[in-house]
Amino acid sequence: MSQKLSVPPNSNRLPTLAAPERRQSWLVATNLFISFKYAWAGISYSFQTQRNFRIHVGVCAIAIALSLVLHLSAVEIAVIGITSGLVLALELLNTAIESLVDLTVKQTYHELAKIAKDCAAGAVLVSALVAVLVAGMLLLPRLATLIMSSL
Numbered sequence: 001m002s003q004k005l006s007v008p009p010n011s012n013r014l015p016t017l018a019a020p021e022r023r024q025s026w027l028v029a030t031n032l033f034i035s036f037k038y039a040w041a042g043i044s045y046s047f048q049t050q051r052n053f054r055i056h057v058g059v060c061a062i063a064i065a066l067s068l069v070l071h072l073s074a075v076e077i078a079v080i081g082i083t084s085g086l087v088l089a090l091e092l093l094n095t096a097i098e099s100l101v102d103l104t105v106k107q108t109y110h111e112l113a114k115i116a117k118d119c120a121a122g123a124v125l126v127s128a129l130v131a132v133l134v135a136g137m138l139l140l141p142r143l144a145t146l147i148m149s150s151l
């Protein structure tokens, strides 16, 4: 029995194929400034509605401020900045996934909805634990030295 294999669309033709789908969007940002405006709206929504996002923004701000006050090296500050940014970006993705799941299943229980939400929350947790480890390794020795020298 011969099996029909579907040929993947030529990658050069993808923009042409995707364009009509994109046009089905309720609204498409027409320029860069408007794209930034919608991105900011997402950040603002998460900050207003997600307690965990507010906590992470506060903790990340403290970690970056401490790394500046304690005169960490540029590379160390960059590492703290990258890990902080990762936590916040994953929090935003977690909010996006939660919204999509709720949009799809509404208030019904679904095992796949549970998996999607639990995994998204797990990704945030993993990044937050790594950020705490990194910040602890870089900031605690400096803080300890500062406290010992002031005694």
Ligand SMILES: Nc1ncnc2c1ncn2[C@@H]1O[C@H](COP(=O)(O)OP(=O)(O)OP(=O)(O)O)[C@@H](O)[C@H]1O
Binding pocket: 050, 051, 052, 094, 098, 105, 106, 107, 108, 109, 110, 111, 113, 114, 117, 118, 121
């Ligand atoms: N439709 C659903 N079907 C099955 N389980 C769900 C569903 N909605 C939520 N849950 C379960 O409840 C948990 C909490 O859901 P919720 O939407 O409040 O996410 P959350 O992780 O608590 O959100 P936040 O990040 O705001 O704290 C999910 O992790 C999941 O285990």
